[in-house]
Amino acid sequence: MTTLRQSTGVAATRILGIGSFQPERVVTNDDLSQLMDTNDQWIRDRVGIIERRFADKDEFLVDMAVTAGERALADAGVEPSDVDTVIVPTCTMPSPIPNAAAQVADRIGIKASGAFDLNAACAGFCYGLGVASDLIKAGSAGRVLVIGAEKLTDVVEPVDRANAIIFADGAGAAVVGPSDEAEIGPVVWGSAGDLVDTIYMRDHRYIYQEGQAVFRWATTKIAPVALEAVAAAGLEPSDIDVLIPHQANLRIVEAIAKRLRAKGARDDMVVADDIKYSGNTSSASIPMALDHMRAAGRVSQADVVLAVGFGAGLSYAGQVFIAP
Amino acid sequence: MADKQLTEQDIVAGLAEIVEEVAGVAQDEVTKEKSFVDDLDIDSLSMVEIAVQAEDKFGVKIPDDELANLKTVGDAVAYVANNS
Numbered sequence: 001m002t003t004l005r006q007s008t009g010v011a012a013t014r015i016l017g018i019g020s021f022q023p024e025r026v027v028t029n030d031d032l033s034q035l036m037d038t039n040d041q042w043i044r045d046r047v048g049i050i051e052r053r054f055a056d057k058d059e060f061l062v063d064m065a066v067t068a069g070e071r072a073l074a075d076a077g078v079e080p081s082d083v084d085t086v087i088v089p090t091c092t093m094p095s096p097i098p099n100a101a102a103q104v105a106d107r108i109g110i111k112a113s114g115a116f117d118l119n120a121a122c123a124g125f126c127y128g129l130g131v132a133s134d135l136i137k138a139g140s141a142g143r144v145l146v147i148g149a150e151k152l153t154d155v156v157e158p159v160d161r162a163n164a165i166i167f168a169d170g171a172g173a174a175v176v177g178p179s180d181e182a183e184i185g186p187v188v189w190g191s192a193g194d195l196v197d198t199i200y201m202r203d204h205r206y207i208y209q210e211g212q213a214v215f216r217w218a219t220t221k222i223a224p225v226a227l228e229a230v231a232a233a234g235l236e237p238s239d240i241d242v243l244i245p246h247q248a249n250l251r252i253v254e255a256i257a258k259r260l261r262a263k264g265a266r267d268d269m270v271v272a273d274d275i276k277y278s279g280n281t282s283s284a285s286i287p288m289a290l291d292h293m294r295a296a297g298r299v300s301q302a303d304v305v306l307a308v309g310f311g312a313g314l315s316y317a318g319q320v321f322i323a324p
Numbered sequence: 325m326a327d328k329q330l331t332e333q334d335i336v337a338g339l340a341e342i343v344e345e346v347a348g349v350a351q352d353e354v355t356k357e358k359s360f361v362d363d364l365d366i367d368s369l370s371m372v373e374i375a376v377q378a379e380d381k382f383g384v385k386i387p388d389d390e391l392a393n394l395k396t397v398g399d400a401v402a403y404v405a406n407n408s
Contacts, residue, residue: 046369212388216372251369 048250
């Protein structure tokens with residue numbers, strides 16, 4: 001029996017830098033009420049969104065991913081030539097062939113990069129961060145650029161008032177690399193494929209959700225995943241400085257925070273509410289929220305951050321990391 | 325917490341606590357004849373939160389399709405009484 005040599009990696013990883021991109025076009029609730037039967041108060045009450053950003057017709061997912069990725073590299077002080085793998089968590093590439101990651105890598109100047117897209121819907125960024133960290137620890141990659149990027153306006157029926165008020169466009173990125181200290185905790189992930197029919201693309205064209213069923217699942221099943229991620233990192237809920245749930249709906253975010261506080265998370269734990277001005281950007285929402293919160297001074301370097309994503313599949317993933 | 329001795333008054337009082345906590349409706353407003361949507365101004369997502377808390381409190385299962393039939397506080401009281 002022939003034994004094969006194994007690659008060896010490093011013991012620990014961290015996030016070296018982050019960046020994000022949002023399209024310029026701001027769409028307010030009043031703008032939407034011109035197009036469909038809805039209004040500002042109704043939207044704020046149901047989902048907590050005040051405004052969101054929509055990409056233009058000729059502004060593509062790949063364009064947004066490139067800019068977010070470049071910003072994350074600049075933040076990390078890492079040259080494109082120092083990155084060898086690009087992962088693009090996304091569920092809204094207009095066509096599955098080709099993938100986004102290879103062209104994003106090329107446009108950023110990362111040559112012959114390992115490159116793949118990862119579809120775990122709104123859980124995509126946490127899946128991608130977990131995979132990136134593990135690739136480096138296994139020795140399969142040196143530095144990985146993870147870019148959650150979505151153009152959800154492509155898959156939302158413009159006059160569907162249940163979904164058009166929620167979803168938006170943008171990208172958020174993180175550079176992951178080796179570290180002396182362990183600054184990314186183990187990913188806790190899973191799926192609930194029995195609930196596949198609660199979020200899907202109707203006629204392969206437009207997104208559809210069973211609102212109540214998804215809300216019930218997200219408000220009851222995701223806090224336990226987050227707590228598992230905390231335990232996996234060897235921490236207690238009271239150690240968490242910042243909670244960043246996927247920005248699906250402000251009421252889901254608040255319900256998750258409430259359940260974590262009931263289990264010992266601190267009252268002064270900062271809870272991401274980036275959805276207010278960004279809408280739901282699926283796999284982009286967690287890194288985008290982190291970037292915006294850091295810019296606003298709500299997250300500082302070395303803060304202990306708990307991220308948890310959840311969405312179509314249904315799929316979910318979470319981990320603890322140290323803010324760069 | 326399912327309790328065989330649960331009286332109708334207990335259920336109304338327990339629901340009122342939940343409704344106040346979820347939707348900010350004063351407990352004394354929560355009476356059997358009130359419609360959750362029309363009288364208490366509770367939206368569909370708040371109804372899910374109320375159902376989840378009622379499940380924990382009364383040890384019942386309230387699936388979404390059953391939830392859709394619970395129009396009034398009295399409907400919910402009867403459902404809990406019959407299923408706990």
